[in-house]
């Protein structure tokens with residue numbers, strides 16, 4: 001009896017979430033809202049193909065610890081990133097995606113996070129403690145030694161001086177291995 005109640009409650013929660021989500025999708029992508037009925041979200045999602053693009057942005061974002069207005073006692077890592085110098089790259093990625101979508105009979109849709117809000121996020125944050133030839137243009141040298149602090153070594157994505165364009169983890173690992181090999 002209890003089990004039935006549990007699954008029944010789960011089903012009801014699921015159905016409410018589906019309705020809310022399809023309402024949201026309808027608001028954000030009015031073209032999709034035309035599909036009526038209970039199956040709408042299932043149909044929507046089973047026909048959606050998420051395409052990701054990668055490119056070299058201007059690498060001029062700044063990460064810093066911020067406080068959220070609704071929780072000022074907590075500090076969170078925030079990103080200040082003016083899109084102006086990266087706009088060309090993003091528009092180029094968008095254009096390639098548009099062409100690919102048309103070639104595959106799809107309906108092109110850019111998320112409102114970009115089309116309306118010009119808001120960006122990154123899964124590949126790099127830099128902050130960048131490699132340079134001197135303390136005038138960097139924090140560490142090519143072997144990860146912090147300028148002026150010989151025995152302090154940084155060996156991770158923070159030392160990359162700019163965007164890799166591609167997924168960065170192999171580059172980071174190669175640099176870390178090289179740095180480790182030079183530690184005496």
Ligand SMILES: Cc1cc2nc3c(=O)[nH]c(=O)nc-3n(C[C@H](O)[C@H](O)[C@H](O)COP(=O)(O)OP(=O)(O)OC[C@H]3O[C@@H](n4cnc5c(N)ncnc54)[C@H](O)[C@@H]3O)c2cc1C
Nearest residue numbers: 122123124125155156157158166167168169170171172173
């Ligand atoms: C969702 C997602 C998907 C990604 N997919 C890809 C992909 O497909 N291909 C790719 O190349 N890259 C991918 N990346 C990026 C990649 O994971 C990172 O660029 C890479 O892991 C960065 O390496 P890192 O050594 O600089 O830092 P990290 O891998 O973040 O390592 C930092 C380590 O330090 C530890 N640490 C933090 N604070 C402390 C502390 N105070 N004391 C001790 N230890 C501490 C952390 O636990 C962590 O283990 C992805 C990233 C995300 C978030």
